[in-house]
Amino acid sequence: MSVARPLPHDAAPLHVSGKARYVDDQPMPADTLHLAFGLSTIAKGRITAMDLARVRAAPGVVAVLTADDLPFANDVSPSAHDEPLLSDGTVHYLGQALFLVAATSHLAARKAARLGDITYEEETPILTIDQAMEAGSRFEDGPVIWSKGDAPAAIAKAARTLSGVLEMGGQEHFYLEGQAALALPAENGDVTVISSTQHPTEIQHKVAEAIGKPMHAVRVESRRMGGGFGGKESQGNALAVSCAVVALATGRPCKMRYDRDDDMTITGKRHDARIDYTVGFDDDGRIQGIEFVQMIRCGWSMDLSLPVADRAMLHADNAYLLPNARIESHRLKTNTQSATAYRGFGGPQGMIGMERVMDHIAHALQMDPVEVRKRNYYAPADTAVPDRTTPYGQEVEDFILHEMTDALLETSDYSARKQAVAEWNAQNRFVKKGIAFAPVKFGISFTLTHLNQAGALVHVYQDGSVQLNHGGTEMGQGLNQKVAQVAASRFGIAMDHVRITATDTGKVPNTSATAASSGSDLNGMAVKVACDTIRDRMAGYLAETHQADPATVVFADDTVTVGAATYSFAEAAALCYHGRVPLSSTGFYKTPKIEWDRVKGQGRPFYYFAYGAAVTEVAVDVLTGENRILRTDILHDAGTSLNPALDIGQVEGAYVQGAGWLTTEELVWDARGALRTHAPSTYKIPACSDRPPVFNVALWDAPNREDTIYRSKAVGEPPFMLGISAFLALGDAVASCGTDYPSLDAPATAERIWHAVRRVADV
């Protein structure tokens, strides 16, 4: 069988030879127009005059559009219709699109777009969490509050209490391929859009609204993305809609891509947040009650902020049983980029709040932080306990972190290394080491229940080759390869007989975004259903012609065995074709068991949980705050892995990205609301030399208890949060400089660490 094998990406030969095409690599007709936005230079206010004469007169300019020139919907929001493509006269953040330029070259469009003469009536922007809280600037009427038990009473009764605050920064996706789209006008006023998007159906939907046509007039194709990470779930809408509108207005193909600084200035990022916590616990470190206040900075439009903030609440418990909990969530509206989906989708923000509490309790009790964590873990699966309920009412039925923790502590030699770190720190004044363990329990399913569906389209051709299409998109995670492995396994054929084509709304309709780690869970199942439909038809026909029982027909090793006869798969396909058997089928899957009332905060939003655990050791130079990760050990639960090589790649990459979020990746806005870190010179993602020099990653090899595709588990997002262990290890190193709790904020840049050392050591 092809599943469970460590096969490389399906496009690997294309990637290494430079032949893999991305949107901007598509050959385009000579009359193609190139688009660029003119951007606002203030964060909040009203436009009193917009003189675009110089823009129109610039070399190469063919058309200049403002909101008034848009024929139909002026909206690219994925949620609340609150995100005009071009400003309606008000400005909500610095970098907002005000007008659109179409020119004969990318450079001509870009240069012309900078020539707009805009007069504003400027207002004072709301930029920070404090400003937004004070002004009551928020989405929804008030904070969302979910509770379990009576947290204030439990805290009041507890033997010990602690309070604290954790601030964390946002994160730029920095997909190496910037946002890009192109549109080709078709007959009948229809349009074909090729987009670097995680969500072709959303692009189709927004383009249809913008051109005033039903969705059937728009076909959207996404071959691959040069990285997505959530940043291409909704942020590509503006480019695709612009291209489609101008293509239909001019009759010419249109292409748009953001230059890097524009991309960073315009598009949304991970939500930054502040979490206030108060926890009551006993002398053994067991939590009695806890209160979280999560303040999430959402930016100017709603985008996906509500489900992101929900997911932060849904992960406020991480892996721990909270007998009494109260979680209050503020979704703050600010005059900054509209924060959007980013790997983990709020989960990392919620989870790090809980891990901070664990760390703080351990420090207060002078206990090993791992011990505190284990005491608060949910009960192991299949044990009888009175309470295994999350704060939102879901029973944690599949908890495997007890076993995983013990295994990782063993393989990482945690105890001995913890001892060695303590000895090192006793002997060294200027370089301190730290070591930390962090677990992850991440809920799998879209919390918007209806999104948990997927479709597929599979064709078997008469020569036995198989072409398949599904609603998921490929952004490097290897989804296409995993799904192809499923198809090859169902038909018992070799991988080279299977070809996956670009995601296409004309082939599989009404797809959900490739997000929430759901890609292979949903699409793998849909493909399996389609393959099994065709296989059953083939088996039925061949059994009939051989007087055999269809159940005895075997598809394996590129052959089909029916009774005494054995055919190659190609021969079997040809026989079925001549027997007039339909060799094409759709497949459909919807996730079972889930139900969720987000207003009450009660139900089963997740089909299952994915687990992981990491131990990270770091060294900190206390005089400069400079730091390095020395070693990382990870044990991650991918269920029965569909492809261990791809899954380990996901785990490693996610960890490094998570550690980057919490260490070097710092976004800085100035007092005017301008993002100052809008280029890789100032925004620092991990480079090759930043990867841990010792990096041991293993998969926890056990089947998913739920009936997922080959009992695998989703793996895109959960390991991102293993990066929290790096942040905790830095805190551990800082804590060794004194007796106070360091209360390190994120990102823990060298400078923040340096400040924390001075606070703790009081030097």
Place this chain on the structure above:
Amino acid sequence: MLYRPESLDAALALMAEPGAVLLAGGTDVYPALRDGMPPDRMIDLTRVADLRGIALADGTWRIGGATTWTDIVKAELPPRLAGLQLAGREVGSIQIQNAGTVAGNICNASPAADGVPALMALDAAVEIAGPEGLRTLPLHTFLKGPRQTDLQPGEIVTALLIPDGPGRGAFLKLGARKYLVISIAMISAVVEIGAGKITNAAVAVGACSPVARRLTALEAQLTGATAADIPALCAKADLSDLSPITDVRASADYRGEAVPTLVARTVLTAMEAPHVA
């Protein structure tokens, strides 16, 4: 129009008319040019043979202005110039080092230019050719402020001149990441040692003032010091010549406070061993 002169005289002749943009590695030029009007004339200096190469004559190292950082990193140079070579290894990436030139680095006059502290600690002078002939002035005089130099219209930086000598150099950079960083602060030191004591020291600090500065008071105090004295001397060094600022990379506080530590480490590294691989 782009001109590619092959001799210095030809280059100077081209410079006689105003409005020309000089280009060597181009790593700083292109990003600055991209969104403006095309320059009338650009002059590519990379083919002027005299401008490239490293040679020792009469006790002076002459590094041609169009010498790339890769050339410097690879060159066989005495331990005194080790700080310059280490700085070269941290200029951007190797792709940048292969194209970027030493004259480009100083003419661009960024407060965070990697090459400048090392050159200053080496008492480098700038050799400039112009309509009036050659002139030479100290690097610290040449650099007048951020993005400002003493280069006059029609002039070309032809070389950096560095006195040869004993001693060892070192370089340290504080940044967000290990490589590919623009510096928060950087230090270069050159020390000469006799009988375990410093007999002569030069220390320069970059990215903590509009133009990199030598710490002359500290240099005097370092004379006669042993390795054991260094941390204490540096901790109470007079840094009043520095004026670190707060920007997106770091706060002024942090820059100011990290400097004594970095200086001590750089001096100690220079005292220990040459470290160029």
Place this chain on the structure above:
Amino acid sequence: MSLSISLSINGAARDIVLDDVRVTLLDLLRERLALPGTKKGCDRGQCGACTVLVNGQRVNSCLTLAATLDGATVTTIEGLAQGDRLHPVQQAFLEHDGFQCGYCTPGQIMSAVGLIAEGHAGDDADRIREGMSGNLCRCSAYRGITEAVQDATRRMTAQAAEDAA
């Protein structure tokens, strides 16, 4: 005002007329010569996605003005394989899974070819990581990248020794 240059790209002589001296090698390759394998990541020399070899040395093609390349030899990712036979570095990236989304891969591979030619790093992982630090990979496939460079270095060294013998 236009100017003409002649250069060799992937072994083929090309005569090119430029209408703006500011055309970068990257734009020339992608937009004029139908060689889109070299990628535009940041367009300011900070990500390495556009790395190519000029006269055997790796450079960021986004910072290299095409006009300065008269007489130069340029190698891009499209010029590395010999027919269907992949270059050892390409083969190593394939075998070690040195990528996820693939967008930085052409730049990583060209940078690795340059690094190996420079001959400083050998198969030392730390030196390779330093030497490859000008090529960002947001998917963080750095393990595969480092291992691929180590492996390719060993293979190419062995091959060179064999050829010499």
